[in-house]
Amino acid sequence: MPDITRDEVAHLANLARIDLDDAELDHLAPQLSVILESIASIADVAAADIPPTSHAIPLTNVFREDVVRPSLTAEQALSGAPASEQQRFSVPRILGDEQ
């Protein structure tokens, strides 16, 4: 089943917001194909009636009381910011719309 093309890797890199250059694409595509090949066996192993496990230890209903806890100060919140202004995180111009 799996053979991942260079174009596919470029598309995935775009989805993952990583600016891969040509050399990286050339390098990555065959590596990913090999990895996928080695894990492809998985597709036919489990029968349809096997339930998936998303959490190994089955807990449910872990809730928090609706009680306010101290927040960080704005200085702490912004302490790692590459740029800030007016007590806000400064980010380059945003192209796309909100979703």
Place this chain on the structure above:
Amino acid sequence: MTEQGKERGTSLLDKSAAELADLLAAGETTSVAITQACLDRIAAVDTDIHAFLHVDAEGALAQAAASDARRSAGEPASPLDGVPIAVKDVLATEGLPTTCGSKILEGWIPPYDATVVERLKDAGLPILGKTNMDEFAMGSSTEHSAYGPTHNPWDLDRIPGGSGGGSAAAVAAFEAPLAIGTDTGGSIRQPGAVTGTVGLKPTYGGISRYGLVAMANSLDQVGPVTRTVLDSALLHDVIGGHDPRDSTSIDHPWASFAEAARTGAAGDLSGVRVGVITELGGEGYQAGVQQRFDESVALLVKAGAEVVEVSCPNFVHALAAYYLIMPSEASSNLARFDAMRYGLRVLPDGDPSAEDVMRASRDAGFGDEVKRRIILGTYALSSGYYDAYYGQAQKIRTLISRDFEAAFEKADVLVSPTAPTTAFKLGEKLDDPVSMYLNDIATIPANLAGVPGLSLPAGLAPEDGLPVGFQILAPALADDRLYRVGAALEALLEAEWGGPLLDQAPSLSDVEPVETPGGAA
């Protein structure tokens, strides 16, 4: 740097954490003295080992002084109050750099402490610094650290395991009596195996993940990295237990692990059923690894254990399931490193948009292995592939859990070699991801099923003189069995060796410094 820092043998450095705790309790030494000895040792050998990414001498000594003050007032905060520790750089430490071995977090100083770090501080353990690791814990050799690899104290040309090679090497090189690691597919146990140290991955939910920078949330666990089984239990008692800030943390009345280890050290295992997992051994396992494993099993029998063979047929699919679940979760976890709120920001030429800056920063800030896994995870989660990959991998998890359930019907603990080989050479598998991934073949099933696992030294492989790890697995919530059986085996082995395995490690006092590519100070 003092000459004392280089010399092991009679110094405080050789003592286990339990022994140091006894000396502190008896008033025979101080936390400042122990902490200074560790700092001296770090100064002496870490240019060769490169276990640390950041050393906080000032902070550690201040915490040590505070510990000594508590001790003189007769109010120690815990049995380990004053015993210094190293922390893997994947746990948030307020005021101390936390890089996860990545360029993208270079210089980031968290405004908060991980729960485990908070518990260490509350228990009075001075924090020596942050240890090296594969970038975002992705690797089995610590070669994927953006700050250069860590070297195995047994042979500086070899890998210390990974991702927590820094923590394991720091403990194996006597730079710290204790360390904290994290284990997603074996990152505590496999480094433990190849450095001759003890590493434990608890039951999933047994130790808080709050403040642990996630690789694969449903698999990650924090755990102790030590030189003895008892030390691991003592540390586990300090850092374990329910944390309301981690929704996956189990609220369970844990018994004292130190008690279990002390019981086990008496060496009597009569009535204990030990299951040898057929699928984790034999073909693909180095001869010396298999030999030391078999010898250890024989010792368990001698101690009264009943050994049975158990089959876990679905374990052969564990690696594949792991390499779908882990990158899927990781690809989503690592999305937050986008140069907007913290971390590296790269501004491309021209008038870049936020999107351009994200792309450029993530390209520059992430290393190859991280990019591989992000792309792989993005692929596995994509519409059209989800059912075939991620969904299927989750089903395999169910099958592996069922294998464990069946096996634990027949045995109280399961055993296997921790890793198929001893430490390989630096660079040997760097560009062969699949071969690198195979290192975790024996450790991964426990992460997928959430059960606890312990690795302890089983001796040196005859063919290369390098440490071999012995893995013990127990059912969820039965971590105490690992300590009981582990301490028993440790006692039997040390009786054979005439002392701890690490006594046979090179002293490092006369090694030639090696180049650390790209190493940070």
Place this chain on the structure above:
Amino acid sequence: MTETLMPYDDAIAAFDPAMGLEVHVELSTNTKMFCGCSVEFGAEPNTQTCPTCLGLPGSLPVINGKAVESAIRIGLALNCEIAEWCRMARKNYFYPDMPKNFQTSQYDEPIAFDGYLDVEVDGETYRVEIERAHMEEDTGKSLHVGGATGRIQGADYSLVDYNRAGIPLIEIVTRPILGAGEKAPAVARAYVATLRDLLLGLDVSDVRMEQGSMRCDVNLSLAPKGSDELGTRTETKNVNSLRSVERAARFEVSRQAALLQAGESILQETRHFHEDTGSTTSGREKSDADDYRYFPEPDLVPVAPSREWVAELKAALPVPLREQRAQLQADWGFTDLEMRDVVAAEAVGLIAETVAAGAPPQAARKWWVAELTRRANEDGVELTELPITPAQVAAIQALVDAGTLNDKLARQVFDGVLAGEGEPDAVVAARGLAVVSDDGALGEAIDRAIEANPDVAEKIRDGKHAAAGALIGAVMKDMKGQADAGRVRELILEKLA
């Protein structure tokens, strides 16, 4: 670019609209969905954040139990099934106002599903089917700097405040509303209005559309009349008033009809609504890039509300809106026609609050439905957006009841309050509006009126009390309206008895 539009009536004659509504409601919990930060509106930027809602490395979410309770109550009030077991999921996409670059939401396992809400338009009931109501978290808020408009387009850079990030949201999604024909936009509006009242009654949200605590996306497609197939739909985002819901829907009907008539196809896209022009413009095209890579949130464990808990919450729900309205109508003594006007004016809640503040129901109805609705229409705002509270309306009515104001003066007090001159008392004092209740001053004015109209006075003396109106008018004019007409009448009849 101006759009070609087909007149609404023509469009509706040729096409059947199908509408869907996605309403996001911010819950009025004390804390955020996954952390203990306060959700209070209007705090200084980035002062209500913590490692979790900032998405700092290593932080973890923990579900706010109160938010789950609110979600279940909303689901029950919308006649939904409540899931026995469901999970949160990650919706992965990159956007600077989203700290983790994924939104923690629900995907194929919503907490509530398969419900309905009955709404009334012109006395007719329409059943709007609810597909699902699910829990998720809000994003941060961006300020766009530079450029001409302060809008996102053309800005030099943006400044992000994460106080809003992580506030609990419930997204309520309807199935397509079919068969409403020309009334589709009105049904959409009535649905949002009814939903707002229902949420107010549940006390789970402020539902302040103007503050963004209730936001509405309007999906609309057209199909040729009589056709069974659904057309390509557009999704108009963030339509943030009841009036706009109707306007946006009408605009899309006219726009899409013109395109279809011209043989063009509808682009599947998101669109923006503009309050000033009542029009929508193209936003983001839906594409393959919308691959959100949903998967179950591994940092959270499943939510499995016990049937006992759900039953308990169901038993404690307020009476359904329809019954509640019937009860209110009976309590208030309104005729069916009066009540329908009240519902149409979206004033049920306001009147209830005004009555609770002490005003007689009929007076409350008169002010809200006649006086204030007219003013809201003049200003092009929602009734709830007028800068006057039910308590202030009740206070003005109390002054009328006490004889301090008459209706004419009361209207001037409304002017003052709406103009921001302060509380009713302050307006009365500042404008000198109180009626003259000093009988001495009134007496003098009455004497002057009798003197000026001897023939009218004579008729009254002869017992023709109806003639008093002319004298009352003269007195009121003399007093510049600041007199209680009832009292004036009494005094005139006394003097001419």
